[in-house]
Amino acid sequence: MTTTVSSRSAASVRIVEVGPRDGLQNVKFPIPTPTKLELVDRLHKTGLTSIEITSVVSPKAIPQLADCRQVLGNERIKSLMSDSTLRLPVLIPNVKGLDIAIASGVREVAVFVSATEGFSKANINATVDEGVARARLVAQKARATTLSVRGYVSCIFADPYDGPTPQAAVLKVVRELLDMGCYEVSLGDTVGVGTARDVASLFEYLRASGVPLSKLAGHFHDTYGQAVSNVWQAYQCGVRVFDSSVGGLGGCPFAPGAKGNVATEDVVYLFQQAGVQTGVDLMKLVETGTWISKELNKANESRAGSALAIKNGLMQRTKVIHSPEKFHLQWTLLSQTEGLKIYRSGVNIKLLLDRPMNGNALTTSMISDLTQFFEQARDDKTISRIIIFGEGKFFCTGMDLAKGSSPVAQSKSDSDAQYERLTRLFELIDNAPQVTIACINGPAFGGGVGLAFTCDIRIAVKAATMTLSEAKLGLCPATISKYVIREWGVAFAREAMLTTRPISMLELKSLGLVSSLVEDVNELSSALDSYLVKLKAAGPTASTMCKELVRLAWTNAGGVQQATGIKNLFDEMMSSEGEAAIGLKAFQSGQKTLDWDDVRQQKFRAKL
Numbered sequence: 001m002t003t004t005v006s007s008r009s010a011a012s013v014r015i016v017e018v019g020p021r022d023g024l025q026n027v028k029f030p031i032p033t034p035t036k037l038e039l040v041d042r043l044h045k046t047g048l049t050s051i052e053i054t055s056v057v058s059p060k061a062i063p064q065l066a067d068c069r070q071v072l073g074n075e076r077i078k079s080l081m082s083d084s085t086l087r088l089p090v091l092i093p094n095v096k097g098l099d100i101a102i103a104s105g106v107r108e109v110a111v112f113v114s115a116t117e118g119f120s121k122a123n124i125n126a127t128v129d130e131g132v133a134r135a136r137l138v139a140q141k142a143r144a145t146t147l148s149v150r151g152y153v154s155c156i157f158a159d160p161y162d163g164p165t166p167q168a169a170v171l172k173v174v175r176e177l178l179d180m181g182c183y184e185v186s187l188g189d190t191v192g193v194g195t196a197r198d199v200a201s202l203f204e205y206l207r208a209s210g211v212p213l214s215k216l217a218g219h220f221h222d223t224y225g226q227a228v229s230n231v232w233q234a235y236q237c238g239v240r241v242f243d244s245s246v247g248g249l250g251g252c253p254f255a256p257g258a259k260g261n262v263a264t265e266d267v268v269y270l271f272q273q274a275g276v277q278t279g280v281d282l283m284k285l286v287e288t289g290t291w292i293s294k295e296l297n298k299a300n301e302s303r304a305g306s307a308l309a310i311k312n313g314l315m316q317r318t319k320v321i322h323s324p325e326k327f328h329l330q331w332t333l334l335s336q337t338e339g340l341k342i343y344r345s346g347v348n349i350k351l352l353l354d355r356p357m358n359g360n361a362l363t364t365s366m367i368s369d370l371t372q373f374f375e376q377a378r379d380d381k382t383i384s385r386i387i388i389f390g391e392g393k394f395f396c397t398g399m400d401l402a403k404g405s406s407p408v409a410q411s412k413s414d415s416d417a418q419y420e421r422l423t424r425l426f427e428l429i430d431n432a433p434q435v436t437i438a439c440i441n442g443p444a445f446g447g448g449v450g451l452a453f454t455c456d457i458r459i460a461v462k463a464a465t466m467t468l469s470e471a472k473l474g475l476c477p478a479t480i481s482k483y484v485i486r487e488w489g490v491a492f493a494r495e496a497m498l499t500t501r502p503i504s505m506l507e508l509k510s511l512g513l514v515s516s517l518v519e520d521v522n523e524l525s526s527a528l529d530s531y532l533v534k535l536k537a538a539g540p541t542a543s544t545m546c547k548e549l550v551r552l553a554w555t556n557a558g559g560v561q562q563a564t565g566i567k568n569l570f571d572e573m574m575s576s577e578g579e580a581a582i583g584l585k586a587f588q589s590g591q592k593t594l595d596w597d598d599v600r601q602q603k604f605r606a607k608l
């Protein structure tokens, strides 16, 4: 029998926000710790009183939460943890994690088990019984130290490997968790396949088997779009606690295809409209969902959140693009030397660093081949753009440090020669008349960061990082500093050099240092091709002039050289010989955009 809403006098629910843990652990690229801290703080300010802040897990298992100690050690988090009106559970897989949590002042932990064998094996490499035994050890020790313990059950309706879950399997682990002292057990539809009928059937079965519904919470994922309806059905059954994630963050690495949690905004909207109290300020929550989606460069998965954000001017309506513009250019291999392949597509040249076994570290011969290319390209009007791309896992790991070939700690003349080589290459790239683009397929170190930042534009995979690692090796980013400091700014560059920390693409993007981010290297190739097609709209000589304007402003802002340079460029652009003659003719004849690649190719057809 289900309990109806009308039969309950206290119309209120408790929402457990799991975005900072369940949500963020599934994001594929590194998230800066300050973003995580700000998320918790913003969520707290919405009125949410239960927020799962992190998980003390091995960084190898879940790299995304490797900074859990920093999060727990943060002063603001500590002050929230000391507030007895809040529940801030931390997910704990084992006793080692529990000890760290206890030492950090955590007052509530969560343990988890799977109802099914396949998922248990994939998630924690243990059988269900072994998982229960591990959870029991954690729960017992936590209870002995007066910590509250919350329990999670995964795969209540189906397992990604084993198929549908028998209800008796759920009952068994729920009883185990209650028996080990969990004050509440959250039932997770990890794969997000359940529907309202499944929810009603399972909760009725558990109630009839003697499990008090007041001890249960609903945790629904939205893979099949059923999560809000499942929340409502569980509420109708008498459940009063629901897990959800702001902006619908989440997924599950071991449940292929699983979408994020039900969005907190959608749950709050649902209950608000039904006159059920949540204690949450919906508009503050919408602001938080909009903010974190932007920070993570992802779509806001909350339907109510997006609608309210658009209505209140927090977010632009997204255009529905039925057939996204994707272009695949034909690239022809022009030459191949040791560590470098050169491709051409029309007026575009792609330089592929091709020493993947050594992280594309720059050998003397690679530097020399790149230098030769840029020297020849300087006067080659058939080339409008030059792209640097990396093959394999890394973009470029900088100067070659390998035994026997590295010029470090050799003679003074070796050192001078290396200085000349690096300086010359970076200057040539920096002064190239063409538009230069670094396509960052993976992490870059030292001189690799230099390569990326002598280029005009960067597009990257989200998981890539930039590390000025030189100081770790007793070196310093000497020749590249000219470009890195110019592009990054003094304070940020200094901090990056001194800490030698990997800087995430998200951080660089937030500083405007990377133009766009994509999920993986396949997307990077097509993003590059689409980007190159868009760049056809800018005249090649006009682009060179734009680069020169920026250079003048950087080297001589407000000075005579800048003023003279601007005047010269002005004369050049106004001349009847210039590109403007073609551009204006097209404009005046009603042509909205000109294909400048085509113009260039026609002019130099014989040479191409």
Ligand SMILES: CC(C)(COP(=O)([O-])OP(=O)([O-])OC[C@H]1O[C@@H](n2cnc3c(N)ncnc32)[C@H](O)[C@@H]1OP(=O)([O-])[O-])[C@@H](O)C(=O)NCCC(=O)NCCSC(=O)C[C@@](C)(O)CC(=O)[O-]
Pocket: 357, 358, 359, 361, 362, 393, 397, 398, 399, 400, 401, 402, 422, 445, 446, 447, 448, 450, 469, 470, 473, 475, 476, 477, 478, 479, 480, 481
């Ligand atoms: C990149 C990770 C984290 C990969 O970490 P990993 O665990 O070695 O990764 P992996 O298992 O994927 O292996 C990558 C392979 O690439 C090699 N490798 C990798 N980098 C280089 C390199 N530079 N030179 C020569 N070989 C390199 C590395 O040794 C390894 O070879 P294996 O051991 O399999 O034979 C690690 O190998 C590492 O820390 N490498 C050093 C990166 C670094 O610190 N680069 C800065 C170089 S100094 C510099 O660029 C100076 C400069 C130019 O800035 C000065 C100036 O500005 O004037």
